[in-house]
Amino acid sequence: MADTKKEDFVHGDLDRLRHSAAHILAQAVKRLFPNAKLGMGPAIKDGFYYDFEVERNFTEEDLVKIEQVMNEIIASGYAFERDEMDKSAAVDFFRQRGESYKCEIIQGIPDSKVSIYKDGEFIDLCRGPHVQKSSEVKAVKLLSIAGAYWRGSEQNKMLQRIYGTAFASRKELDEHVRNLEEAKKRDHRKLGRELDLFSFHEESPGSVFFHAKGYFIYNTLIEFMREKLRGGGYREVQAPMVLSDELWKRSGHYEHFKEAMYFTKQEEREFAVKPMNCPGHVLIYGSQQHSYRELPLRIAEFGRVHRYEKSGVTHGLLRVRSFTQDDAHHFCMVEQLESEIKSLIELTKDVYQAFGFNEYSVAVSTRPPKAMGSDEIWNQATAALKSALESFSIPYEIHEGEGAFYGPKIDFVIFDSLRRPWQCGTIQVDFSMPERFELEYIGSDGNRHRPVMVHRAIYGSLERFLGILIEHYGGAFPLWLAPVQVLIATISEKQEGFAKEVQGRLLKAGLRSELDIRPEKIGYKIREAETQKIPYVAVIGDREAESRTLAVRGRGRKDLGALDVEGFIKRVQDETQSRR
Numbered sequence: 001m002a003d004t005k006k007e008d009f010v011h012g013d014l015d016r017l018r019h020s021a022a023h024i025l026a027q028a029v030k031r032l033f034p035n036a037k038l039g040m041g042p043a044i045k046d047g048f049y050y051d052f053e054v055e056r057n058f059t060e061e062d063l064v065k066i067e068q069v070m071n072e073i074i075a076s077g078y079a080f081e082r083d084e085m086d087k088s089a090a091v092d093f094f095r096q097r098g099e100s101y102k103c104e105i106i107q108g109i110p111d112s113k114v115s116i117y118k119d120g121e122f123i124d125l126c127r128g129p130h131v132q133k134s135s136e137v138k139a140v141k142l143l144s145i146a147g148a149y150w151r152g153s154e155q156n157k158m159l160q161r162i163y164g165t166a167f168a169s170r171k172e173l174d175e176h177v178r179n180l181e182e183a184k185k186r187d188h189r190k191l192g193r194e195l196d197l198f199s200f201h202e203e204s205p206g207s208v209f210f211h212a213k214g215y216f217i218y219n220t221l222i223e224f225m226r227e228k229l230r231g232g233g234y235r236e237v238q239a240p241m242v243l244s245d246e247l248w249k250r251s252g253h254y255e256h257f258k259e260a261m262y263f264t265k266q267e268e269r270e271f272a273v274k275p276m277n278c279p280g281h282v283l284i285y286g287s288q289q290h291s292y293r294e295l296p297l298r299i300a301e302f303g304r305v306h307r308y309e310k311s312g313v314t315h316g317l318l319r320v321r322s323f324t325q326d327d328a329h330h331f332c333m334v335e336q337l338e339s340e341i342k343s344l345i346e347l348t349k350d351v352y353q354a355f356g357f358n359e360y361s362v363a364v365s366t367r368p369p370k371a372m373g374s375d376e377i378w379n380q381a382t383a384a385l386k387s388a389l390e391s392f393s394i395p396y397e398i399h400e401g402e403g404a405f406y407g408p409k410i411d412f413v414i415f416d417s418l419r420r421p422w423q424c425g426t427i428q429v430d431f432s433m434p435e436r437f438e439l440e441y442i443g444s445d446g447n448r449h450r451p452v453m454v455h456r457a458i459y460g461s462l463e464r465f466l467g468i469l470i471e472h473y474g475g476a477f478p479l480w481l482a483p484v485q486v487l488i489a490t491i492s493e494k495q496e497g498f499a500k501e502v503q504g505r506l507l508k509a510g511l512r513s514e515l516d517i518r519p520e521k522i523g524y525k526i527r528e529a530e531t532q533k534i535p536y537v538a539v540i541g542d543r544e545a546e547s548r549t550l551a552v553r554g555r556g557r558k559d560l561g562a563l564d565v566e567g568f569i570k571r572v573q574d575e576t577q578s579r580r
């Protein structure tokens with residue numbers, strides 16, 4: 001089979017191909033379900049969908065049949081032909097065919113004429129463009145069925161949506177489907193349940209209940225970051241979670257962020273649960289007089305924030321209503337910005353590297369039309385961000401005009417082991433907050449000056465970062481993050497004494513282990529450890545108990561042979577410390 005020239009296949013082409021596949025899907029559905037009414041069928045990220053009103057819900061078996069008919073249509077090589085109709089004629093045409101949704105769409109189009117596309121016996125209202133022939137859609141797959149309200153409104157009828165994807169070659173489709181399956185296996189919500197890491201409960205929607213194993217990883221992420229903070233000259237603080245609404249009005253959050261904030265009232269005073277940590281740090285900075293000699297001043301907090309998200313958009317650990325940020329604010333002089341940003345980029349790189357995120361993309365967002373602060377200070381700050389990135393030879397994109405009104409920023413997007421992008425860290429310069437709170441330092445000239453503030457987070461949200469890590473590692477955490485590092489498994493009850501002694505020694509050495517002395521077959525115990533993704537299984541049978549050794553297996557069926565207890569402990573300790 002001739003392969004399409006792949007390098008010429010830019011994204012617009014793929015969208016056109018997928019949208020054409022949506023027509024073919026609708027055509028196939030009409031062949032099998034002549035009474036189906038057509039909704040809309042756009043190309044989307046990674047594929048396409050089409051909405052239908054049908055008498056009964058589609059089933060998985062229907063998808064198989066529909067896909068077969070789609071392949072017949074593709075093989076027929078129908079040409080996509082464009083035609084125009086007057087609007088009123090088009091309404092009549094589609095009304096005769098019972099396509100009430102199409103009539104509604106036409107009535108909403110301002111032009112006097114509309115375009116229709118025909119391939120084989122199928123005609124659809126459409127703006128185009130499409131591939132020339134149905135046979136150009138080389139590889140198609142239907143993926144799932146979902147309910148979807150017409151035009152996304154709950155007031156409207158619920159339609160049946162079929163999702164699919166299409167590619168210009170079978171090879172690309174197969175690779176995509178493999179990635180989808182792998183992503184499904186790695187879904188952090190599924191692994192979170194299976195590995196007993198966390199759960200969600202209706203009693204607190206969108207908020208995480210961390211179980212002991214999940215909380216261990218969460219705390220380890222904090223400890224790792226604390227180590228970095230100490231090295232980076234940060235002062236770790238803690239500000240209260242509930243603060244007066246006066247503060248939020250002054251900071252501007254009340255005005256811009258009110259919909260996402262939780263409020264409470266006591267003694268006739270209004271308070272808000274903090275959605276951000278910045279104002280707390282500003283109060284701490286302002287509580288003392290500062291000299292230029294103290295700057296830059298770096299204040300860090302693992303700050304728990306609450307932000308209201310609609311029930312429909314919360315998603316596992318990735319989007320929650322309550323989360324902890326690894327937040328910090330640098331208070332500095334404008335001329336210190338560049339060196340501050342440099343040290344921040346270095347720290348960010350260093351942290352990501354520890355998790356194997358060696359690839360990331362970076363964007364600098366510049367001054368929006370409505371902004372605060374002079375051109376001069378904006379130019380200076382934006383130049384500082386760019387030149388800091390350049391000094392590390394980090395390529396970056398410019399997002400022109402996409403900075404916040406209060407300053408330019410750098411965003412980091414990391415790529416996980418399935419090469420999926422995740423927005424994580426940000427470094428954000430702020431001229432506004434020091435102004436609003438009249439922050440000052442005494443300069444070398446003895447006068448009062450206004451500092452600049454830099455907001456930054458590296459993990460972003462601990463909850464979200466953990467969700468990303470679960471999927472990145474597929475639940476098989478490296479030794480330093482694994483809640484259980486070693487499973488000690490006995491072959492029979494005779495080895496119980498030695499097994500307990502070994503566990504005692506591992507515990508003393510600071511290692512995390514579980515003991516399996518149940519009267520189960522050893523094969524079963526090992527399989528269970530594999531499902532739990534425990535890095536090491538130390539098997540103890542008669543031979544091991546007698547020679548006081550362990551038959552050690554590494555994750556992924558790696559047989560490491562017999563090791564003496566001391567040697568094994570040393571190995572696990574070294575591997576933990578190296579954080580490989």
Ligand SMILES: [Zn+2]
Binds near residue numbers: 130
């Ligand atoms: Zn179309």
Ligand SMILES: [Zn+2]
Binds near residue numbers: 276278328329455
């Ligand atoms: Zn901040």
